[in-house]
Amino acid sequence: MPEPREPLTTDDVAKVANLAMLDLSDDELVTFTSQLDAVLDLAGELNQFDVAEVAPTAHPFGLTNVFRPDEPEPDDIADAIREEALAAGPEVEDHQYRVPPALGEAL
Amino acid sequence: MSQTRTETESASSEPNLLPEGWEMVIGLEVHAELATQTKMFSPARNQFGGDPNTNVHPVCLGLPGTLPVVNEKAVEHSIRIGLALNCTVQRCIWARKNYFYPDMPKDYQISQYDKPLNVDGWLDLPGGSRVGIERAHMEEDTGKSTHVGVSGRIHDAGYSLVDYNRAGVPLIEIVTRPEIRGPEQAKEYVEELRSILVTIGASDGKMEEGSLRVDANVSVRPTGADELRTRCEVKNVNSLRSLGRAIIYEARRHVDLYEAGDSPRQETRHWDEEAGRSRPGRSKEEAEDYRYFADPDLVPIDPSAEWIAEIAASIPALPKERRDALIGKGASAEAAAMAVGRQLDALALAAIEAGADADRVLTHVANNLAVDGAQNLDAGHLAELVKMETDGALTATQAKQVLAEMVETGSAPGAVAAAHGFEAMDTGELETLVDQLIADSPEEWERFVAGDDKARHKMQGFFTGQIMKATKGQADGKAVNQLLNQRASR
Structure with missing residues (x-):
């Protein structure tokens, strides 16, 4: 059996929240820390199984080598996609998407 | 990406750009x-x-x-x-x-x-x-x-x-x-x-x-x-x-x-x-x-x-293999790298294999073939050109001119040379000209034969210049020098 893990701290959750660009209040940090800790406990139940002889599973389907040929979309379809995709952007300038400053200081 | 801690020594001969130690x-x-x-x-x-x-x-x-x-x-x-x-x-x-x-x-x-x-x-x-x-x-x-x-x-x-x-x-x-x-x-x-x-x-x-x-x-x-x-x-x-x-x-x-x-x-x-x-x-x-x-x-x-x-079977010869092929034919590492870098190594190799002098071929690659279309040059034609050069039928300057036209038109060197009037000069004809010139210029000849290196060099320029003038540049400068030295040592 593996060592029992250390319980999650609010610092751990604050770090993950920061990487995910989530702005959590102190109360929310406490709430999510206990919830995430419970999720880890649940996942930890898998530790009771001996998997030393089991090959790692990268994907549940057991498929490999799903490919498509290197063939471009026909031009008329590509053009239609472009029009639609640009029309869906909240702000467009010179056929480019206009977005807020990229540094994220405002977040 | 993390650097691993497995290390092997690399053979580097760089000057040390950092402070000692x-x-x-x-x-x-x-x-x-x-x-x-x-x-x-x-x-x-x-x-x-x-x-x-x-x-x-x-x-x-x-x-x-x-x-x-x-x-x-x-x-x-x-x-x-x-x-x-x-x-x-x-x-x-x-x-x-x-x-x-x-x-x-x-x-x-x-x-x-x-x-x-x-x-x-x-x-x-x-x-x-x-x-x-x-x-x-x-x-x-x-x-x-x-x-x-x-x-x-x-x-x-x-x-x-x-x-x-x-x-x-x-x-x-x-x-x-x-x-x-x-x-x-x-x-x-x-x-x-x-x-x-x-x-x-x-x-x-x-x-x-x-x-x-x-x-x-x-x-x-x-x-x-x-x-x-x-x-x-x-x-x-x-x-x-x-x-x-x-x-x-x-x-x-x-x-x-x-x-x-x-x-x-x-x-x-x-x-x-x-x-x-x-x-x-x-x-x-x-x-x-x-x-x-x-x-x-x-x-x-x-x-x-x-x-x-x-x-793996579809991978063509890699640059190293291509350089080595040329080096095997006598090319220097630099010349081989230059030829491969210009995608002219196959051409050079084929010309050399067709009997052309490797040095001359690689000199053309280095100096005269950094142009569009050079890759399409026919290796047989390049070999013929180099042979005309080494046989003395074309001077280096003429060869360069012929080569440029070969790249442009795809013509054979013989045809291009003939069109320019770069006819092979008969050795006998050149000898006659040189002997005539020596006979007509006794003072210059004396200075060539008896002078110090400097005088000799100067007179060599005089004789070569006169021959070039007389042949409208068709004589091979190297052949003229050879004849002059041969006559002087008699």
Whole structure:
């Protein structure tokens, strides 16, 4: 059996929240820390199984080598996609998407 | 990418660019865009240039509900690269690299992490050193954002414009072990790698268009130590020249810090070519915690031994093999590298094999064939031309002129020479002319025969000039000199 893990701290959750660009209040940090800790406990139940002889599973389907040929979309379809995709952007300038400053200081 | 601690000695003969007692430790990460028709996971075109957002598709725009499907050709190219770099090609999986930036609209980049396609290879450089390849993995390129702001600099950006034409373009990232010991070896590595990528048709290798990009991991250590100290990753290196400068700058910065009792911080830095220095990267990038995990949308790639063998069989002769073929025919390492670099090695080799003098052929490659269309030159014609030269039927100057016209028109050298009136001058005819001139110029001849080296040289110019005048430049200068010396020693 593996060592029992250390319980999650609010610092751990604050770090993950920061990487995910989530702005959590102190109360929310406490709430999510206990919830995430419970999720880890649940996942930890898998530790009771001996998997030393089991090959790692990268994907549940057991498929490999799903490919498509290197063939471009026909031009008329590509053009239609472009029009639609640009029309869906909240702000467009010179056929480019206009977005807020990229540094994220405002977040 | 973490540097591993396995080390081998590399044969580097670089001048020491650091203060006494310090050496450089460099690892390179090269990103190359693969030469496919379409993107890594979508049927949008993989095309440089073009109006913004013309080569887009719901998959590379990261729209909800879309699913990526792997481009088989991109995998084939990647395996070909792995084999050309002596890597082990293995079963591999895709991973999500999570970060937030508008040039990657899914908020993650699909890459490979703990199970990459190619591992543990090496590349032998023309200078004799070997650089270990840690891995060569597949991933997708990002879009391009243009920062619009007061000064145009990223830190003052008012807003950004994003073009997704490049988003999802298939990339290979080739990571060396930290075995490179100086800027010259780094440049040599990139040049050789680029040459291989172009030769096998996997990438166009154009640094100026960004289809080949280099990041350098630089650290320093006391000479001869086997430790690896804190490294900095220098990005935004857009040419081989910048690569060399950036490496020297960064390594000296580290030495200065250590010698002042300080030490560098592990960070990403951006090279500023104009200022000639590196600067710390964006603060967000310092939190390099990408929380990789296996991408559930994509299944593993498990290339069969048959497929790998088929791809291996399709790999043409690599630059090293091509250089060696010419060196085997007597070419110097430099001349061979030049011929291969200009894609003229097959021509040169064929001409030499057809009996042409190797030195003359390689001299033409170096001096007279750096022109469009030279690759289409007929090797038989080149061999004939060189033979006319070595037989004395054409002077070096005439040969150069004939060659230029051969490249332009595809004509045979004999025909071109005849059209210019470059008829072979009969040796007997030349002898008669030389003897006549000697008889007509007794004073000059006396000075040639009896004079010191300087006088002799001057008179040689006189006689050669007179003969050239008399033959309208058709005489071979070397043959004239030979005759003069022969007559003088009688």
